[in-house]
Amino acid sequence: MADDLRHNGNEFGKDSTWPRIVLGFGTRPEAIKLAPVHHALREVLGRDPQVLVTGQHQEQLDQALRVFGIEATANLRVMTVRQQLPELAQRILPEAARQLRNMRADYVIVQGDTLSSFAIAWAAFLENIPVGHVEAGLRSHDLERPFPEEANRRMIGVLADLHFAPTALARENLLREGVASDRVLVTGQTGVDAILHAAEKGVVPADLPAGPFVTITLHRRENWAILEDLAGALAILAGRHRDRTFVFPVHLNPIVREAVLPPLENEPNVFLSDPFDFGSMAAVLARSELIITDSGGLQEEGTVLGVPVLVVRDVTERPEGIAAGLIRIAGTNPERLLFLAEDMLHGFAGRRRPSGVYGDGLAAHRVARAIAWRHGLTERPAEWSGPLAAEWADPIAAQGPTR
Numbered sequence: 001m002a003d004d005l006r007h008n009g010n011e012f013g014k015d016s017t018w019p020r021i022v023l024g025f026g027t028r029p030e031a032i033k034l035a036p037v038h039h040a041l042r043e044v045l046g047r048d049p050q051v052l053v054t055g056q057h058q059e060q061l062d063q064a065l066r067v068f069g070i071e072a073t074a075n076l077r078v079m080t081v082r083q084q085l086p087e088l089a090q091r092i093l094p095e096a097a098r099q100l101r102n103m104r105a106d107y108v109i110v111q112g113d114t115l116s117s118f119a120i121a122w123a124a125f126l127e128n129i130p131v132g133h134v135e136a137g138l139r140s141h142d143l144e145r146p147f148p149e150e151a152n153r154r155m156i157g158v159l160a161d162l163h164f165a166p167t168a169l170a171r172e173n174l175l176r177e178g179v180a181s182d183r184v185l186v187t188g189q190t191g192v193d194a195i196l197h198a199a200e201k202g203v204v205p206a207d208l209p210a211g212p213f214v215t216i217t218l219h220r221r222e223n224w225a226i227l228e229d230l231a232g233a234l235a236i237l238a239g240r241h242r243d244r245t246f247v248f249p250v251h252l253n254p255i256v257r258e259a260v261l262p263p264l265e266n267e268p269n270v271f272l273s274d275p276f277d278f279g280s281m282a283a284v285l286a287r288s289e290l291i292i293t294d295s296g297g298l299q300e301e302g303t304v305l306g307v308p309v310l311v312v313r314d315v316t317e318r319p320e321g322i323a324a325g326l327i328r329i330a331g332t333n334p335e336r337l338l339f340l341a342e343d344m345l346h347g348f349a350g351r352r353r354p355s356g357v358y359g360d361g362l363a364a365h366r367v368a369r370a371i372a373w374r375h376g377l378t379e380r381p382a383e384w385s386g387p388l389a390a391e392w393a394d395p396i397a398a399q400g401p402t403r
Contacts, residue, residue, distance in 0.1 A: 018045075018047075019045075019106045019107055019371075019375040019377075020050065020103060020104055020105055020106045020107070021041060021045070021049040021050065021105075021106065021107050021108075021109065021371060022049060022050045022051070022052050022073075022100065022103055022105040022107070022108045022109070023037065023038055023049050023050070023051050023052070023108075023109050023110075024052045024053075024054075024096065024108055024109070024110050024116070024117070024120035024121075024124070025052075025053060025054070025110065025111060025114075025116055025117065025120075026053055026054030026055060026056030026057065026061065026076075026078075026092070026114060026115075026116025026117070026120075027056050027057040027060070027061060027114050027116060028057050028060035028061050028063065028064045028275070028278075029112065029114075029191075029295075029296075029297050030110075030111045030112055030114060030116065030117065031053075031061055031064035031065055031068070031070070032064050032068075032191065032194050032278055032297070033111050033112065033134065033135065033189075033190045033191045033194060033297070034109070034111050034134065034190065035064070035067075035068035035070060035194060036190050036193035036194050036197075036363070036364035037109065037111075037134060037190055037364045037367050037368065038051070038068070038070055039068075039364065040364035040365045040367065040368035041368045041371065043365075043368070044365070044368040044369055044371075044372050044378075045368070045371075045372060045377070049109075050073040050074075050103050050105070051070060051071065051072045051073045051074075052072070052073060052074050052076075052096065052099050052100065052103065052120065053065075053072045053074070053075045053076070054075075054076045054078050054092050054096065054116040054119070054120070055075050055076055055077040055078050055079050056078060056079060056088065056092075056114065056115065056116045057079065057252075058077065058079045059252060060252060060275055063275070063277050063278075064277075064278055066277075067198075067277050067278045067279060068278075073103065074099045074102070074103070076091070076092060076095045076096065076099070078091040078092055078095070081254070082254065082255065085115060085148060088115055089115055089119050092115070092116060092119035092120070092123075093119050093122060093123050094123075096119060096120045096123035096124075097123040097124075097126060097127055100120075100123060100124055100127050100129060101127060105124070105127075105129050106129070106375075107129065107130055107131075107132065107161075107371065107374070107375070108120065108121070108124040108129050108130070108131050108132070109131070109132045109133075109134060109367075109371070110131060110132075110133060110134070110156060111133075111134040111135055111190070112134070112135045112149075112153065112296075113135075113138070113146075113149035113150070113152045113153035113156070113296075114149065114152060115148065115152060117152060117156060118152040118155055118156050121133070121155075121156045121159050121160070122155075122159065124159075125159045130161035130162075131156070131159055131160050131161055131162075132160065132161060132162040132163075132164065132367070132370075132371060132374075133156050133157065133160040133162070133163050133164060134164045134187075134190055134367060135164070135166055135189065135190070135191075136153075136156070136157060136160065136163035136164055136165050136170065136174060136184070137157070137163060137165040137166075137167075137169075137170030137171055137172075137173045137174040137184070138153060138166070138170050138173070138296075138317040138318065139153075139154075139170075139173045139317050140315045140316060140317040141315075142314075142315050144222070145222055145313060145314055145315050146220060146221075146222060146296070146313065146317070147221060147222045148221075149296075150317070153317075157174065157177065157179065160183075161183070161374075162183055162184075162185070162370060162371075162374060163179060163183055163184045163185070164185055164187045164363075164366075164367050164370070165184055165185065165186050165187065166186075166187065166188055166189035166190075166300075166358060166359060166363070167186065167188075167189075167320055167357065167358065168186055169319070169320060170186075171184050171186050185366065185367075185370050185381065187359070187363040187364075187366040187367055187370075188358065188359025188360055188361075188362065188363035188366065189300055189358040189359045189363055190359075190363045190364045190367065191297055191300050191301065191358075192300065192301075192304050192358050192359035192360070192361055192363060193359070193361050193362070193363050193364050194278070195282055195285075195300075195301045195304060195305065196304065196361045197361075198278050198279045198281075198282035198283075199282040199283065199285070199286045199305060201279055202278070202279030202280055202281070202282040202283035202286075203279065203280060203283055204280065204283045204284055204287065205273075205276060205280050205284075208245070208247065208271060208284070209245045209269070209271060210245065211244070211245055211287055211288075211289075212243075212244050212245070212287070212288075212289045213244070213245050213246075213247050213284060213287055213288040213289065214237075214241075214244050214245070214246045214247070214288060214289060214290045214291075214292065214341075214345070215247045215248075215284055215285055215288045215290075215291045215292070215293075216234060216246060216247065216248040216291075216292045216293065217248070217249065217251070217291075217292075217293045217294070217295050217298060218230060218231070218251075218256070218260060218292075218293070218294050218312060219251035219253060219256050219294065219295070220294040220295075220313070222313075223294055223312065223313075223332060224255055224256070224259070226332055226334075227256060227259035227260055228259045228260070228262070228263060229334045230260075230312060230332070230334055230337060231259065231260040231261075231262075231263040231264050232263045232334060233334035233335070233337050233338045234246065234248075234263075234264060234270075234292070234337075234341075235263045235264050235267050235270070236338055237338055237341050237342070238264075238267045238269055238270050239267065240342070241269075241345065242268070242269050244269065244289070244345075245269055245270075245271055246267070246269060246270045246271065247271045247273075247284055247288075248260070248264065248270060248271065248272050248273070249273050249274065249275045249276050249281065250272055250273065250274065250275070251275065252274065252275065282301070285298070285301055285302065285305055285307060286305050286307070288302075288307050289307070289308075289345065290307070290308050290309075290310065290341070290344055290345055291307055291308070291309045291310070292309075292310045292312065292330075292337075292341060293309065293310075293311065293312065294311065294312040294313050296316075296317065296318060299311060299316065299318045299321050299327055300318060300321065300358045302321075302326060302327070303320075303321040303324055303326045303327065303354075303355050303357065303358060304354060304355065304356070304358055304359075305354060306326070306353045306354035306355070307326070308326050308327075308328070308344050309321065309326060309327045309328075310327075310328055310330050310337070310340055310341055310344055311327060311328065311329050311330060312330050312331075312332060312337060313329065313330075313331070313332065314329070314331050314332060315329070316329060318358075320357040320358065321355070321357065321358075323357070324353075324355040324357050325353070326353065326355060328340055328344065366381065369381050
């Protein structure tokens with residue numbers, strides 16, 4: 001890649017202008033996965049990046065920012081009750097563009113697949129500001145699942161200047177779509193950096209009943225219509241396993257809460273709560289026998305911690321964990337969910353097989369060094385030419401048969 005990136009007439013690294021890096025995000029998962037990047041940029045560049053948040057998930061976002069000691073430079077505070085996606089995009093785009101101009105941003109970094117990530121990336125593109133995409137290249141190859149995240153992620157890929165792929169498979173997805181190889185760096189997953197640190201430091205909430213734990217999260221938009229039925233299946237599962245505590249930190253979205261609370265709130269071994277802070281959640285996950293979730297991030301977190309994950313979705317953009325033998329796809333049929341959960345509790349209970357298919361805890365530093373190189377401040381990262389380690393070259397083949 002030619003080192004000729006320019007913005008507003010400045011050639012980075014060739015004059016006195018230090019690059020003004022902006023991290024843009026709006027939800028708690030983005031904050032968690034960009035927090036290590038924030039700290040790595042501080043270490044590599046010697047100063048904090050600016051932080052633009054949309055507030056797409058305000059309360060949970062604030063919680064994550066406090067955990068990592070990060071303060072927002074600007075907060076759009078776009079969250080409204082029962083917000084609809086078109087209106088949310090309409091609020092974010094012009095305000096994000098205005099704030100990026102105010103920040104005099106030279107480079108914007110977004111993460112993942114949320115509407116906040118896409119809207120900020122789009123705003124940066126319209127302002128002629130280059131974008132780096134953390135967690136690039138994940139694909140379910142189905143625009144309906146996850147919705148609208150699969151489309152958001154692909155569209156960010158069209159706009160991005162640099163693509164930070166968490167795995168070699170994600171890199172291959174990008175190359176097949178025509179992205180130039182010298183714009184893609186396999187970094188590992190920054191969420192691995194975060195969960196490894198948090199699992200070591202975090203503490204299980206004091207009011208949580210004794211384990212062993214089965215941890216549950218359900219919140220995805222495409223599952224809203226069936227959440228009550230899924231929760232009913234989980235109530236049956238809890239009734240069959242009174243010796244286990246089913247821990248369910250319930251998303252704050254009222255649509256989710258109205259669906260899942262009634263079927264579960266009278267089960268004596270189901271612990272329902274507001275979302276935990278990230279440290280507490282990491283500690284609970286590390287002590288779990290099974291994770292039942294429709295989250296993308298928890299698939300990675302369970303895999304790196306060695307905890308089996310049952311995914312309540314029909315497809316996943318994270319097949320490496322399937323190949324590692326720690327993820328199984330339940331689909332969205334309540335009876336199948338119940339059957340597979342029983343099977344996994346009997347077959348996997350107490351088993352720990354941590355897998356490194358999603359990274360080694362150093363992803364954020366690779367992102368930060370690549371950003372520094374992109375602005376002429378350091379040498380080109382040596383590992384840019386390909387996967388970072390031999391075992392990442394073909395993570396699916398390396399991990400054995402799919403379950």
